[in-house]
Amino acid sequence: MTDSISGENFTTKYKTFKIQKDPEGFYSFIFDDIMGLERTEKGVNIEDIKLAQRGHVTEGYKFIPGKPLNEGDKDNISSPTLDEKVHALVYVIPAGSISLLTDEVVKKIRDVRLVASDMGIPQFAILTKVDEACPEVKKDISNVYKSVYLKEQVDRFSHLHGIPLNCIFLVKNYQSEFTTNDDIDAQILSALRQMVDYGEDFLNNL
Incomplete structure (x- = not known):
């Protein structure tokens, strides 16, 4: 919250x-x-x-x-x-806030990443509130991976923190909805599946 x-x-x-x-x-x-x-x-x-x-x-x-x-x-x-x-470390940040990250927060994330990397822990990022960050996605959630703006934010976060592009996920938050939505769930579950798979690989390698 x-x-x-x-x-x-x-x-x-x-x-x-x-x-x-x-x-x-x-x-x-x-x-x-x-x-x-x-x-x-x-x-x-x-x-x-x-x-x-x-x-x-x-x-x-x-x-x-x-x-x-x-x-x-x-x-x-x-x-x-x-x-x-x-077994897996996940950074969660609003997609529209990537450019607002201070040098101080960037350093904190780097410090955390170094420890996780030393331990071999897989790392991911979830960029949330994609509908608030991009008007086209707000109109149609299926546009999430077609958005030029969101692609720029993913690239920026990857460049800033060194997390691979295929470990950064775009997700719409449940905010005003009263029931579940298949399109929203598909994004969330796709990210979760990747995290579970990498987490299992981490455990198997120990």
Whole structure:
């Protein structure tokens, strides 16, 4: 969730999300959400992200800007299992905000990428709110990969952060819709399929 007025992230805790498969269980993947990078005084500590990637952060840990998790803290998992470690890293950013990224945020992303790369963790980016970024896509969501503007944003993000083009996905958010939409779902599920496949490859290589 974000604050619709300030645009800043409401996420303050390390939160795990599971998707129900049937009454008896869940799908075999989970999402771990963290506080956004944003500005130094309000965004998540880079050290906390590094610890989360290595599986040292417990569910429900509250992020405190300027005060990273330390060894010995109650929320620090001293000997994480493979299940507690990150298997795929995903950056999520509005498609229309790529040009607004500050040098500070770019540096934060680079620092996070270096740790993930050292660990062999596959990395992806999801550029969201594509309909807000491009009028043609707002008219017809099927135009998402025909948009010259969105292609420029994908190229810019790839050049800026070194993430391959085939690991950057364009997605429309569910915002005002009350029911699901096949065209929107197709984009989301296509991105998820890639992430799961790469995540499985990462595990198989360990």
